[in-house]
Amino acid sequence: GQNIDQPTEMTATEGAIVQINCTYQTSGFNGLFWYQQHAGEAPTFLSYNVLDGLEEKGRFSSFLSRSKGYSYLLLKELQMKDSASYLCAAMDSNYQLIWGAGTKLIIKP
Amino acid sequence: NAGVTQTPKFRVLKTGQSMTLLCAQDMNHEYMYWYRQDPGMGLRLIHYSVGEGTTAKGEVPDGYNVSRLKKQNFLLGLESAAPSQTSVYFCASRRTSGETGELFFGEGSRLTVL
Numbered sequence: 001g002q003n004i005d006q007p008t009e010m011t012a013t014e015g016a017i018v019q020i021n022c023t024y025q026t027s028g029f030n031g032l033f034w035y036q037q038h039a040g041e042a043p044t045f046l047s048y049n050v051l052d053g054l055e056e057k058g059r060f061s062s063f064l065s066r067s068k069g070y071s072y073l074l075l076k077e078l079q080m081k082d083s084a085s086y087l088c089a090a091m092d093s094n095y096q097l098i099w100g101a102g103t104k105l106i107i108k109p
Numbered sequence: 110n111a112g113v114t115q116t117p118k119f120r121v122l123k124t125g126q127s128m129t130l131l132c133a134q135d136m137n138h139e140y141m142y143w144y145r146q147d148p149g150m151g152l153r154l155i156h157y158s159v160g161e162g163t164t165a166k167g168e169v170p171d172g173y174n175v176s177r178l179k180k181q182n183f184l185l186g187l188e189s190a191a192p193s194q195t196s197v198y199f200c201a202s203r204r205t206s207g208e209t210g211e212l213f214f215g216e217g218s219r220l221t222v223l
Contacts, residue, residue: 096154
């Protein structure tokens, strides 16, 4: 079956670095998305990876290893506004997104 | 620049009542989706549409119906609401599904069924 696994909750300190991991199993693969969702709001797009390697976008970076079915989202210089849920989603061979349950990131001063 | 707009934002229903959620997008996107989001679970696809006049079932379609009479609108109907349908509903759109373009989400509709 198709499955996405990511930690339920993580805690980090303001100014620090945090890495949120995601493992996936899909029928075919057309890329891996990361979305950010603040409480009570809609998900917003952060990144997309389809090739192995690291994609950097400001304070956020996303990594993909297709052979391992693994991705991570790296957040640097954490700010209080980064407190949110981070959703990992893999696109299968039918271009449908399979979503993880999300990782709630708590930032402490 | 509205993007994806959902109405209503909040609704309380009694078991057995019916209602329709409206999703409108102004980006000329072909693909539109209805998801539900429940605590501790990922977004689950209810129904989707690949273009005007077409609809298809997603992962959890039972108890819901949809229509896409106009390209910009995607309606989600509950014919006889049940407490299990208490959830947050998100509409999303994408230019095409064959490309790996991002989904754009509406703000969500919070439905409570008593």
